[in-house]
Amino acid sequence: MLSSDERAQLAGAICATAETLGQTISATAAELMADDLAVFAPADIRKALxxxxxxxxxxxTLAAVLQRVQAADGRPGKDEAWSIALTAGDESETVVMTAEIRLAMVAAQPILSRRDVVGARMAFNSAYERLVSAARAEAKPTTWSVSLGLDPARRVTAIESAVRMQLITQQTGTQYLTDLRIAPITIDGQAIAGLITGSTAEPSPHLREKLAEVRQIVNAAKARQKREQLKKAQADRVDTYLRKRKFRAAIAAAQRKEASRG
Structure with a gap:
C-alpha cells in the first residue's frame, strides 16, 4: 500500500500524464484514481502511466491505467497458460505454473479426460480468465509454484529456467535443486514408479496393503465390466434369435397365404 505522501505524488503524476494527453483532471479525481491504484507497486504504476x-x-482513464498495471503482473495470457497446463499433463515433465493455471486445469480435466481437447480448452480459458480477473481485482500478486515431474534431468532444467526467467527466486530454485540432489528415492517411491515403468521393487507393508486395496477395486471393476459385457452379448443373441424367428414366421405365413390362393 502507498503511503499518504506517495499517494499525493501519484495524484500529481496522474494530473501530469493527463496534461500530456491534452486533458485536465481535477485534483479530487486524481486523488480518487491514486487511492484505487494504491494497492499496486509504485514501479508498476509508473510504468503504466x-x-x-x-x-x-x-x-x-482509470481503466486504461489498470489495464497496463495488471498486464505487468507476470500472469501469462490464456494461450500460454493452456500450453503450460497441457505440458503439466505429462507426468515426466516438471512445470512451473501459477495458481490460476492450476485451478483452471481442475475445471478442464474432466473434459480433457474424455479426449475432448477443444471443449477442455474452452473450459480452461473461461475458468482461467475468470480467476485472473478476480485476482487482479483484489490486487493479488502472481505466485508461481513448481510441479515436479518424474524425469530427474527435466526437473533440473525446468527449475533453472524458472530462476533465469525470474518466475521463482534464486533462493527457492537453489532449495529445490538441493532437495532433489539429497533426497533419496524411497522404496515405496520405487514401487509406485514400477507400476508405470514395469520395474519391480518391494514396497513397505503399509504401501503393500494400500496397493492390494487398489488392485481389489480395479479387479472388481474389471469383473463387473466383464459381467455387463456378457449380459449384453447374451441379450444381443436372444434379440437376434427372436428377430430371425419372427422373420421365418412371416415368410411361412406368406407362403401359406399364397398356397391357399392357388
Missing part, C-alpha cells in the same frame, strides 16, 4: 502517455490517443 508511462505506457499511457505513449499509447493513448484519447482521455486518460
Amino acid at each position: 508511462q505506457a499511457c502517455r505513449r499509447e493513448l490517443t484519447g482521455k486518460l
Whole structure:
C-alpha cells in the first residue's frame, strides 16, 4: 500500500500524464484514481502511466491505467497458460505454473479426460480468465509454484529456467535443486514408479496393503465390466434369435397365404 505522501505524488503524476494527453483532471479525481491504484507497486504504476502517455490517443482513464498495471503482473495470457497446463499433463515433465493455471486445469480435466481437447480448452480459458480477473481485482500478486515431474534431468532444467526467467527466486530454485540432489528415492517411491515403468521393487507393508486395496477395486471393476459385457452379448443373441424367428414366421405365413390362393 502507498503511503499518504506517495499517494499525493501519484495524484500529481496522474494530473501530469493527463496534461500530456491534452486533458485536465481535477485534483479530487486524481486523488480518487491514486487511492484505487494504491494497492499496486509504485514501479508498476509508473510504468503504466508511462505506457499511457505513449499509447493513448484519447482521455486518460482509470481503466486504461489498470489495464497496463495488471498486464505487468507476470500472469501469462490464456494461450500460454493452456500450453503450460497441457505440458503439466505429462507426468515426466516438471512445470512451473501459477495458481490460476492450476485451478483452471481442475475445471478442464474432466473434459480433457474424455479426449475432448477443444471443449477442455474452452473450459480452461473461461475458468482461467475468470480467476485472473478476480485476482487482479483484489490486487493479488502472481505466485508461481513448481510441479515436479518424474524425469530427474527435466526437473533440473525446468527449475533453472524458472530462476533465469525470474518466475521463482534464486533462493527457492537453489532449495529445490538441493532437495532433489539429497533426497533419496524411497522404496515405496520405487514401487509406485514400477507400476508405470514395469520395474519391480518391494514396497513397505503399509504401501503393500494400500496397493492390494487398489488392485481389489480395479479387479472388481474389471469383473463387473466383464459381467455387463456378457449380459449384453447374451441379450444381443436372444434379440437376434427372436428377430430371425419372427422373420421365418412371416415368410411361412406368406407362403401359406399364397398356397391357399392357388
